[in-house]
Amino acid sequence: MNGHRTWRRRATSRIAVALCALSVLVALIPLAAILFFVVSQGIQALNWDFFTKMPVPVGETGGGMANAIVGTLMLSALAAVMAVPVGILSGIYMSEYAGTRLASAVRFAADTLNGVPSIVIGVFAYSIVVLPFKHFSMIAGSVALGTMMIPIIARNTEELLRLVPHTLREGALALGATRGRAVMTVVLPAALPGIITGVVLALARIAGETAPLLFTSFNNRFWNLDPTKTTASLTVQIFTYASSPYEDWHRQAWAGALVLVTIVLVCSLLARFATRRLEKMSLGS
Amino acid sequence: MKVTRSGGDAGFRIFIGAFAALVLVVVSAIGVELYLESTLSIQKFGFMFWLTDIWDPVAGQFGAKPFIWGTLYSSILALLIAAPISLGIATYLSELCPPSLRQPLIFLTELLAAIPSIVYGLWGVFVLVPLVRQLEMKVPESWRQFPLFAGPPLGLGMLSAALILAIMVTPFISSLAREVLKAVPRTQREGAYALGATQWEAIRVALSYGRTGIIGAIMLGFGRALGETMAVTMVIGNSPAVSWSLFAPQYTMAAVIANEFTEASDELHLHALIEIALVLFIITLVVNGLSRLLIWSMTKHTASKARTKLEPANIGSAA
Numbered sequence: 001m002n003g004h005r006t007w008r009r010r011a012t013s014r015i016a017v018a019l020c021a022l023s024v025l026v027a028l029i030p031l032a033a034i035l036f037f038v039v040s041q042g043i044q045a046l047n048w049d050f051f052t053k054m055p056v057p058v059g060e061t062g063g064g065m066a067n068a069i070v071g072t073l074m075l076s077a078l079a080a081v082m083a084v085p086v087g088i089l090s091g092i093y094m095s096e097y098a099g100t101r102l103a104s105a106v107r108f109a110a111d112t113l114n115g116v117p118s119i120v121i122g123v124f125a126y127s128i129v130v131l132p133f134k135h136f137s138m139i140a141g142s143v144a145l146g147t148m149m150i151p152i153i154a155r156n157t158e159e160l161l162r163l164v165p166h167t168l169r170e171g172a173l174a175l176g177a178t179r180g181r182a183v184m185t186v187v188l189p190a191a192l193p194g195i196i197t198g199v200v201l202a203l204a205r206i207a208g209e210t211a212p213l214l215f216t217s218f219n220n221r222f223w224n225l226d227p228t229k230t231t232a233s234l235t236v237q238i239f240t241y242a243s244s245p246y247e248d249w250h251r252q253a254w255a256g257a258l259v260l261v262t263i264v265l266v267c268s269l270l271a272r273f274a275t276r277r278l279e280k281m282s283l284g285s
Numbered sequence: 286m287k288v289t290r291s292g293g294d295a296g297f298r299i300f301i302g303a304f305a306a307l308v309l310v311v312v313s314a315i316g317v318e319l320y321l322e323s324t325l326s327i328q329k330f331g332f333m334f335w336l337t338d339i340w341d342p343v344a345g346q347f348g349a350k351p352f353i354w355g356t357l358y359s360s361i362l363a364l365l366i367a368a369p370i371s372l373g374i375a376t377y378l379s380e381l382c383p384p385s386l387r388q389p390l391i392f393l394t395e396l397l398a399a400i401p402s403i404v405y406g407l408w409g410v411f412v413l414v415p416l417v418r419q420l421e422m423k424v425p426e427s428w429r430q431f432p433l434f435a436g437p438p439l440g441l442g443m444l445s446a447a448l449i450l451a452i453m454v455t456p457f458i459s460s461l462a463r464e465v466l467k468a469v470p471r472t473q474r475e476g477a478y479a480l481g482a483t484q485w486e487a488i489r490v491a492l493s494y495g496r497t498g499i500i501g502a503i504m505l506g507f508g509r510a511l512g513e514t515m516a517v518t519m520v521i522g523n524s525p526a527v528s529w530s531l532f533a534p535q536y537t538m539a540a541v542i543a544n545e546f547t548e549a550s551d552e553l554h555l556h557a558l559i560e561i562a563l564v565l566f567i568i569t570l571v572v573n574g575l576s577r578l579l580i581w582s583m584t585k586h587t588a589s590k591a592r593t594k595l596e597p598a599n600i601g602s603a604a
Contacts, residue, residue: 009483009486010483012483012485013483013484013485013486014485016485016488017381017484017485019373020373020374020376020377020380020381021373021377021381022373023369023370023371023372023373023374023377024373024374024377024378024390024394026370027370027374027394027397027452027455027456027459028393028394030397030452031393031394031396031397033408033412034400034404034405034408037408037411037412038404038407038408041411085304086304086307086308089300089301089304089305090301090304090305090307090308092301093298093301093302093304093305094305096301097298097302102302102305102306103305105309106305106306106308106309109308109309109311109312110308111573111577112312112570112573112574113308113311113312114573115505115508115509115512115569115570115572115573116312116315116512116566116569116570117511117512117513117514117539117565117566117569118512118514119512119514119539119542119543119562119565120315120319120512120562120565120566120569121315122542123319123542123546123558123559123562124314124315124318124319126546127318127319127321127322127559128314128318131322147311150308150311151308154308178294178297179294179297179298180294180296180297180298180300183297204399205399208400208401208402208403208404209401209402210401210402210403210514210515211402211514211515211539211543214543214546214547215546215547218547235401235403238403238404238407239403239406239515239519242403242406242407242410242411242519243519250411253407254407257403257404257407257408260401260403260404261400261401261404264399264400264401265396265399268396268399272392
């Protein structure tokens, strides 16, 4: 009787452990399936033209997404211009004045902003940029993307500055530096590689955003480098093509997805290696 | 001893403090702006907005019940699938996995969080939806009398949406649950082993010790699922209906904003859509706030290290 119970407990344990391992496999199946389809379908339409040519009308084959790629690059760059200073400086505030009420409030606000759905941020950008100027624009799209970048950069900067050994900070202060000078010339440079990694990851993330662009930067079939006009973007273009009934456009959509996923993957991998090196450094000190 | 600050220090603090305060301003501005831009709809329909299910832009009739239903139903279904799997992953990676496999597996499972929503949508439309349609066609005729399986097998609909949401939120829940398990003291498991527990029984002790944080992790996944837009919009079928059916095309709050915003010609329609955005904002605020509180109450003692915050998926999770 007792032996039977022990046997049952052991069996239950084995089964439960196996189920845990199985759930990892279950999660890896969609990952493999997505990567497989994106690569195998995307590679068919991906060629030099994709990067250099403009979209062609329905019926014609070929063409590319040159304007959408440039649009995404400009949207992201403008977003970074707005978000990087705010993100990094508020990150510095949170780590340097960690105990203060403002720091806690900002940390809470940043986490809150992190959780706001991107579509809601799009509506916000619409109401503060598109409504007053009465038309869609690249700027509006960048405001939306920049808003999403701020909390990512801020929290990452804060965490990294905390990794910088206290002795560095104290050394600078002991030499008579002001707090501001100590931070800007000693603490910040020590954490800079990690902070830049965080910015790159944030960029990779927002470059993949679609929802907040639908009614801010909208779309554009032509070249546009003017921030006050609407612009095409890789993601909105994929959406448009995927929702169309044309085989040619579907192929283009897959190619666009392959470009996006490649960007995200490369950034993640680079960041991973950079992070590893940083960790070793900070553990060594 | 309090160190007196020089004038330069105060200036520095005020300067960066102003930028930090900007984050607060942005969050409050989102709430205020969305409220101001939805007053027409709020005044005209009041609370009935959420209880009526007629959405007719031409007639100027707006009831958001089907959207809030679709959002809640799809997110809850997604969690029913994702929560057990995510907990299994978290348990395996933190308690059972051979050390050499741990980092690669963490990287792979969290890679799911880095894939853009539009790519999920594309894959959903061309790969998942046809599969789901096949599956739906295999459902025996006798089952169709149950409301859960009512309707024609279209593929596009609630089941596809729930599946794709489940895939998308799994990495978030599992990575947070892993953090929580890491915060459970070793002594909990050792105590269980000392009493003669099997491996699984010791894990159950750890899981039950961390239950508050685990509930928090699941709620954070819920918050993500509520606001997910592109992938859901592309596979849910976009038809406003309050239905229990897994096969029926339905609609979500985020999807209706994405689809109708640029076409909203009159102001009332626009205000109705912005009111939906406002409520989505408030719901995610509450859900995320609660979940962070729960997780924080679990992990505060172990003061999370920056290392975990730097992993790609965690950066990804920030949005």
